[in-house]
Amino acid sequence: MSDTHPEVAAAAEIRARIDTTKPHSARFWNYFVGGKDNYPVDREIGDHIKEIFPGLVDVAVTSRHFLGRAVRYLAGEQGVRQFLDIGTGLPTADNTHEVAQRVAPDARIVYVDNDPIVLAHANALLTSTPEGRTAYLDADLYDPEAVLKAAEGTLDLSRPVALMILNTLGHVADHGRAVALVQRLMAGLPSGSHLVISDSTATSEGMIAASEAYNASGAVPYYVRSVEEIAAFFDGLDLVDPGVVPVTDWRPEATDPAVPAVDAYGAVGRKP
Template sequence: MSDTNSQVAASAEIRARIDTTTPHSARFWNYFVGGKDNYEVDREIGDQIKEIFPGLVDVALTSRLFLGRAVRHLIREQGIRQFLDIGTGLPTADNTHEVAQRVAPDARIVYVDNDPIVLTHANALLTSTPEGRTAYLDADLYDPDSVLEAAAGTLDFSQPIALIILNTLGHVADYDQARDLVRRLMAGLPSGSHLVISDSTATSEGMIAASEAYNASGATPYYVRSVEEIAGFFDGLELVAPGITQVPSWRPDPDAPAGPSAASVDAYCGVGRKP
């Protein structure tokens, strides 16, 4: 079979795996941040949840801004030039590689997701400066060893790497399992590597109600956790100031336009360094 025919067959297989009859987390989040890669079923549950808890839109938007601030901090203040972004989701504006290579053109980024809808958009992610590298892995958070092995094809594991897991760990129903997955991933990274996490939290009745409505929609469930549980992901790491905090409060940019107040955002984040 020719390369062209193989690509067509692979593309058809991926499309066949995409279910447009139930909501999908990546498409749902894409809708909330103003993207266009979503279907009516995603917009319907999105609009329903906006009525229940409009603040979830603020969570989506401020989480994207946190990603940019964290990446810039790691490059400028910690000298990080490599990023392993797990649970990539659908590309929008200011993806990890865009932010990183804008500051450090030689930065290397590996995206990881195992979702067919994300895979169909992988080509949009596979762009890079001439000096850097960007790669996409069709891999699974639940198999950390395979993720690390495949990422080694692009990243230099003798140098520090930033592991980014944003708004993804809530899909792991069992908290102890989620912590173990993070621990195993960080165990495979060298000293000086960093962990970057943000997730929605069960810190208001509105967020809890929104989570319950989303989980009842037929989509892959997402479980909001306590602030203490978010902090638990960083056990054994050195937290970067200001520690575990609401997303807008993590090193806010004084020159940025005013956004939602931290008190209104039910999402917490942190950045930690591996000794």
């Protein structure tokens, strides 16, 4: 019989799943926002893409600011106290739970990812105010019903939830399937719930070239979509003003970095 503690064994199994020979989207994005949780292969493709399309750095940074503004709006103006963040990525500054609990210390946040590099850093996310709660699920976007069932351990799905899917849906190659996955998730949430989505968009030749270079690197492909395709995720929901817009234009604040137009759009929608 092994004397290895189950948590130690699980951590070792997760580390064994991490492939450092190919670029990885979470590590790549982490590099772009100034994080340290990345490897030479991620920095190599990151530097290559910076040469092709320097604007992708602005996309990464401004998308993070969009997350903060959306969470502050939901927790502050709309009184939302539950957040389901799918495709968490690697922890950086101002994660969803940190932003939400600054506004509402009793907020509950469930993070969802099934990526080994993210799982290896899960403990960094598992912090919460005493009044609230933060949980982490090893679950898959492709199984929405299982995600919702697991989230019920922390969230009350009879009350409004903010579903956050930021810079994640591009991994779903087929747009129709991506829309269906979002709809299945929202179907399990009650009236008054919100959907928050942002993603890179095929709105410039530079972004398209950057996407093609990334997909040719051996990483799991990530597909950029049209603005119309981003808007389709919100069909049936009431869009919060100003609608589907560049992330820099969604309720900007004076403290936001001054950057030119970016190839990333976002929006917040409310379930009637």
